[in-house]
Amino acid sequence: MIQVSNLSFSFGKQPLFSKLNFSVKQGEIFSIIGPNGCGKSTLLRLLRGQLKSNTGEVRWNNIPLDQISTKAMARQVAIVPQSATLTFPYTVRELVTMGRYPHRKNLLRFHTRTDLDAIEKALTLADILPLADRYVTQLSGGEQQRVLLARALAQNSAVLFLDEATSHLDIDHKLELTELLVQLNQKQQTTVVQISHDLDLAAAISHRILLIAADGEIVAIGKPEEVITKENLCQLFRFDIEITQNPLTGTPQVTPRLKTSPRQPPFQQI
């Protein structure tokens, strides 16, 4: 689906990636993991074509990125960002409607039946149907995040990019979103590429994981149990960790070994 070959990129004179090679297969859940500042978001933008690589290329279904128009690209991939600054008081429904833009044939036509159905379905999936007529500026951060998710779902694309999309969500909504991703992946063969800081959850749902070091090198790529190992993670993070097995899924699970022992509870009375 997405092939990355010999991709190099630098911010000004600061080199970030050199000669990256990997691919994302159709219908897989692909997670990108790495420490802060290693360029995960930049990588996502390179894959999407919003940033141009210095050398090497990215191909989508064997077509080089620069031959795909912005609009055609938006039909292929939708993005859920980490957050958004919502300045203008659109209603939730109006904002989700914006996700239909890449499917519009001309500007003056009002929405077609397909558009309306897609919007309704996206609202339902993101669990914000009751909020549909509220102003986005009046919603909480977590609710806004689900509006952004609904907008991406309304795009009806084969690929979904998530850039730390769950970091503002409480545990319930985080798990709901994760479940939703798995469901979309299983029912509609949606390809999911996500940046995540939740190693356990990523390990539980991903088909493959890409581990990037702070200097932009690929540390490992492959199945969760191959990538989430003590050896690999110790290269990336300073903390001492133990890898255990998730009792429910059998996937690897990370337990940090804290250097300081837990504090005694205050005001302990006999």
Place this chain on the structure above:
Amino acid sequence: MSNHPIYSRRWLWGLLLMASPLVAMFISLAAGDLSLSLQDLTSILLQGPGQQIEQVIIWQVRLPRALLAGLVGAALSLSGVTFQAVLRNPLADPYLLGVSGGAALGAVAALTCGLHSPIIVPLAAFVGALTALFLVYLVAQAHTCSSHTLILAGVMVGSLAAALLLFLLWRAPTDATRQAIFWLAGNLSLADPDWLVWGWLWLITGFLILWGQSFHLDLLTQGEETAADLGLDVGKTRLILFVVAGALTACAVALAGLIGFVGLVIPHICRLLWGPSHRMLIPFSALLGGSFLMVADAIARTLYAPAEIPVGVVTALLGAPFFLYLLRKKGGGL
């Protein structure tokens, strides 16, 4: 639709807004040194143009003037809406961004060179407006576009334009200067029928283009990156919008001088009543902007009749406090 009280009555407000230009037109025709009742006015309008004093006043003085006020108000308000969406800043306004100032400089430069034509003056204003806009945009882009940076850059570009303008006027002959100063403060009395026709053609073209771009404007309010994610060709769209909005500002300035705050106040009121969706915001801003300036002009003519205050003074007196209120309410940190 919604539990919001204003929002649920948006159709009523919509009808009122559609009627507003007619009401404003009547006020504008009736008010002035010679004030007329509704009945007199209707009968004079029905008689058509003629030689009677009232007929001359209505048909040859007040009607062109009302049409000019409507044109200028609509143009300013449309460019205000556009700038606010593209720059993602509800405080943007052609006057505050220095675009009007740039246009005025261009127009005065053409006038002092003796090029008094209904095509060249607006074109010179257009060049001035786009130059100012380009400068402001350059600064705003370099500093990830905070509200303050943008407005400050606009004010600076505006003062630069004002300084150059004063220099041009200082060099020009005295009576030309006097006339130019009166025009700069916002003046709707120079309505030459030829200019009026050109101006309306310009306005209608601009309006249709902007209305066609209304969904693009919605996307741009979400930020350039998001708009691109959603499939919009941001570079091309932004260019079209800047050129059209700049042209509308230039047209307004060339015809009526510097009139501030219309482009700020009107889109805000429309957004309050109608929400930010541009499919409605564009036509209603145009209607309400035109009506607002017609009424403001009527006030300017009647307050010290037979003398008249420059209409820019009236809009600034109404608009500047509104701007301060917005700045206080939202802390400017939009």
